[in-house]
Amino acid sequence: MIDNRLKKINNWVFDLDDTLYPSNPELSIQMSEKICDYIQEVVHVDEETASLMQKSYYLNYGATVCGLVVEYHIDPHDFTRRIHDLDFSCLTPDPELREYMQKLKGSKYILTNGDHNYAVKVLRQLNLDDLVDGIFAIQQMGFIPKPSPLTYRKMLRTFDIDPRYAAMFDDNQKNIYGAKQAGMYAVWVASNDFNKSHGLVEDPNFCDSQTPDVVTFLKKMFDQK
Numbered sequence: 504m505i506d507n508r509l510k511k512i513n514n515w516v517f518d519l520d521d522t523l524y525p526s527n528p529e530l531s532i533q534m535s536e537k538i539c540d541y542i543q544e545v546v547h548v549d550e551e552t553a554s555l556m557q558k559s560y561y562l563n564y565g566a567t568v569c570g571l572v573v574e575y576h577i578d579p580h581d582f583t584r585r586i587h588d589l590d591f592s593c594l595t596p597d598p599e600l601r602e603y604m605q606k607l608k609g610s611k612y613i614l615t616n617g618d619h620n621y622a623v624k625v626l627r628q629l630n631l632d633d634l635v636d637g638i639f640a641i642q643q644m645g646f647i648p649k650p651s652p653l654t655y656r657k658m659l660r661t662f663d664i665d666p667r668y669a670a671m672f673d674d675n676q677k678n679i680y681g682a683k684q685a686g687m688y689a690v691w692v693a694s695n696d697f698n699k700s701h702g703l704v705e706d707p708n709f710c711d712s713q714t715p716d717v718v719t720f721l722k723k724m725f726d727q728k
């Protein structure tokens with residue numbers, strides 16, 4: 504049975520990485536290497552320490568850059584400028600996802616803890632850029648990432664969204680719980696094993712719905728209408 508609340512949704516908010524495309528090891532490796540090089544250069548640590556810092560900051564601060572800002576006072580704009588020059592050809596557009604996103608009534612937004620420029624490039628590579636009405640990335644967040652309640656509030660205010668009529672999709676449990684607490688209809692995208700075992704939220708009602716991927720959810724939603 505389709506949730507009645509979904510029928511009234513007119514704002515669709517999507518996380519980007521591991522939500523609008525499946526986990527992509529090739530892209531992750533490129534990104535990790537850039538971040539580790541940056542940490543080694545700026546914080547003056549060896550490769551192994553840089554790699555540990557990258558992972559622990561990502562888990563504890565929601566984005567590696569935020570950990571570096573808090574712990575080492577780095578310039579976050581310098582960081583984002585330098586690490587997102589990546590080869591995106593490993594990402595493949597999903598025509599089915601495009602079709603379903605086109606069918607969604609209302610506005611579509613991206614809420615990502617990643618860099619704004621990076622989000623633009625990923626969306627372009629996925630052939631979804633023309634379907635998105637706005638991107639709220641780490642810069643717009645003022646480098647305060649999800650799941651901070653401030654971030655959802657700021658995004659909702661910026662795009663003039665009433666959370667009662669908004670749905671959010673995210674692969675991270677803490678982030679989707681944050682969206683639910685902000686009043687949005689929260690769909691957890693259980694896309695990869697890492698996020699099934701990290702960031703686990705104790706509240707069993709941390710989301711309103713869950714799906715292995717966005718297409719499966721939207722297909723079911725449209726089929727039941």
Ligand SMILES: [Mg+2]
Pocket residue numbers: 518519520521522673674675
């Ligand atoms: Mg994600």
